[in-house]
Amino acid sequence: MPGVTDRVVIVTGAGGGLGREYALLLAREGALVVVNDLGGARDGSGSGHNMADAVVEEIRAAGGTAVANYDSVATTEGAQALVQTALDSFGAVHGVVNNAGILRDMSFVKMTPEAFEAVQRVHLFGAFNVTHAAWPHFREQGFGRVVMATSTSGLYGNFGQANYGAAKLGMVGMMNTLAIEGRKYDIKINAVAPMAATRMTADIASAEMLEKLPPAQVAPIVGYLVSEENTDSGMVLVVGGGAVQRVQLFANKAVLFSEVPTLDQVRENWSRITDMSDAQPGVNPAG
Numbered sequence: 198m199p200g201v202t203d204r205v206v207i208v209t210g211a212g213g214g215l216g217r218e219y220a221l222l223l224a225r226e227g228a229l230v231v232v233n234d235l236g237g238a239r240d241g242s243g244s245g246h247n248m249a250d251a252v253v254e255e256i257r258a259a260g261g262t263a264v265a266n267y268d269s270v271a272t273t274e275g276a277q278a279l280v281q282t283a284l285d286s287f288g289a290v291h292g293v294v295n296n297a298g299i300l301r302d303m304s305f306v307k308m309t310p311e312a313f314e315a316v317q318r319v320h321l322f323g324a325f326n327v328t329h330a331a332w333p334h335f336r337e338q339g340f341g342r343v344v345m346a347t348s349t350s351g352l353y354g355n356f357g358q359a360n361y362g363a364a365k366l367g368m369v370g371m372m373n374t375l376a377i378e379g380r381k382y383d384i385k386i387n388a389v390a391p392m393a394a395t396r397m398t399a400d401i402a403s404a405e406m407l408e409k410l411p412p413a414q415v416a417p418i419v420g421y422l423v424s425e426e427n428t429d430s431g432m433v434l435v436v437g438g439g440a441v442q443r444v445q446l447f448a449n450k451a452v453l454f455s456e457v458p459t460l461d462q463v464r465e466n467w468s469r470i471t472d473m474s475d476a477q478p479g480v481n482p483a484g
């Protein structure tokens with residue numbers, strides 16, 4: 198039963214919340230886990246070793262194998278050092294779970310460039326930095342599994358999260374291309390939009406709702422996606438509270454104009470242009 202046994206998997210932001218659950222499950226299933234966490238606050242301020250160390254101790258106490266790493270995924274140097282930790286400790290890297298994240302919520306009118314950039318740096322650049330550092334190793338060994346932590350805030354929007362939503366859907370955009378580029382090397386990339394009670398959601402949803410969303414419920418889906426058995430790539434799954442739901446872009450049949458339409462013709466056809474009743478899964482017309 199190959200699964201994730203002896204696979205070296207990096208989980209970023211694994212010092213708490215969802216990442217901790219991913220790391221615990223992967224280690225239970227026999228993976229060799231690199232537990233990365235900067236150890237800062239929810240908004241990304243501060244740093245420390247405690248969070249990653251505590252999860253590594255927990256894994257080792259349960260008989261699993263793990264090593265800690267405290268680098269920030271937000272820099273290329275940090276991501277290189279993180280992948281190097283996997284290589285130095287276990288001699289390979291087979292999987293990356295891009296889970297590290299911060300929040301800087303504010304309505305768009307109050308959104309500062311700093312708050313916008315800080316969130317891109319951790320989520321979008323973080324996913325790029327770590328995946329990019331692991332990619333040559335994936336190609337060389339003809340195997341790689343990547344999970345992007347996306348969010349319904351990116352897929353559908355959420356008040357006060359223009360920065361976060363942009364980063365999270367950016368990760369899906371990156372995934373779409375990596376799924377194509379990784380095809381011939383058995384590199385599979387998928388995205389999970391979790392819904393779970395963590396410090397990130399502690400003051401966002403009601404206590405009653407959070408009670409139904411233990412983060413452990415998301416972990417088996419992530420575990421499957423990094424396993425050898427998973428042959429799917431480019432999927433988006435919303436996971437939480439016992440539900441697992443695939444989300445996909447659909448496109449309608451298109452309205453064709455034989456000549457450049459006038460504004461009146463656009464107006465007249467608007468209900469047909471926006472009608473999704475005949476929609477099918479979207480495909481790239483250029484590819």
Ligand code: NAI
Pocket residue numbers: 209210211212213214215216233234235236237238239241248268269270271295296297298299319323346347348349390391392393394395396397398
């Ligand atoms: P969390 O705040 O418990 O976990 C995020 C972890 O990332 C923290 O332990 C933090 O120290 C670490 N981190 C932050 N910046 C880092 C950096 N630069 N380098 C390395 N580590 C860093 O929150 P949670 O809920 O567990 O979130 C995990 C992921 O799931 C995030 O990407 C989040 O955006 C995403 N997500 C969570 C949802 C939920 O319902 N909890 C909903 C949608 C997405």
